Amino acid sequence: MLIWIAVNMYWLNNKGFDPYPFILLNLILSCVAALQAPVIMMSQNRQEAKDRERARNDYLVNLKAELEIRELHEKIDHLIIRKEQELVDVQRDQVEKLGFLLQKMEKIEEAFKNK
Numbered sequence: 001m002l003i004w005i006a007v008n009m010y011w012l013n014n015k016g017f018d019p020y021p022f023i024l025l026n027l028i029l030s031c032v033a034a035l036q037a038p039v040i041m042m043s044q045n046r047q048e049a050k051d052r053e054r055a056r057n058d059y060l061v062n063l064k065a066e067l068e069i070r071e072l073h074e075k076i077d078h079l080i081i082r083k084e085q086e087l088v089d090v091q092r093d094q095v096e097k098l099g100f101l102l103q104k105m106e107k108i109e110e111a112f113k114n115k
Contacts, residue, residue, distance in 0.1 A: 001025065 004025055008016045018024040 001029075 004018070005022065008014065008018050008022070009020070014020050
């Protein structure tokens, strides 16, 4: 463009084939822009389609991760309930053993009192 302007302004003394308002240059640039616009729009549409697909994949990955996290929470809840039940069973056994020991100690105390 600079060469075009320089040739028409200085070399041809602004009386060449495209004088100062550079109408021919403007016409050429407009034609180039008109040819570039559809190409740019098509590339934007392709990029938009890729972005939509990427967003869809991200959504599916997030959904799968959420389902797996829920499943892990359920497993942990199940383990906690099972461990709590085991602790209750252990405590029940310990209370029974303590009761048995108390009965034995009471019998021993009675035996010492009776002597």
